[in-house]
Amino acid sequence: MDQVTQQNAAMVEQTTAASHNLSGEAKELERLVARFTLGGGADAPSAPAPARKARPQAARQSYKTAGNAALKAAPIEESWEEF
Structure with missing residues (x-):
């Protein structure tokens, strides 16, 4: 117990x-x-936040590496089944 205290x-x-x-x-x-x-100051107008363009799901790509080269892999399919 002394050791734990220390x-x-x-x-x-x-x-x-x-x-x-x-x-x-x-x-x-x-x-x-x-x-x-x-x-x-506080009364200066603030700039609006830039609009984000939504990327279509089909456009998402994943890449894997082999050595120092990136290789294009199959498109990512998002699914909760793997969890």
């Missing part, structure tokens, strides 16, 4: 160190992102 304590230390490291990286990322200007 392992748990070690994991807590590792988790604490990782969370402090992540906090520092998040602050650095925030500092880097703050350098960008997004233009306009």
Whole structure:
């Protein structure tokens, strides 16, 4: 039981160190992102999101590789039967 307690304590230390490291990286990322200007303020009109064109299901292709060459395979048939 003492060994399990020591392992748990070690994991807590590792988790604490990782969370402090992540906090520092998040602050650095925030500092880097703050350098960008997004233009306009709250009253600036926003651009509409670009429309996505739907790809027909028949157009989907899968590729397999052989060495460093991609080989065209049969079209993908989506089915829940394999699950």
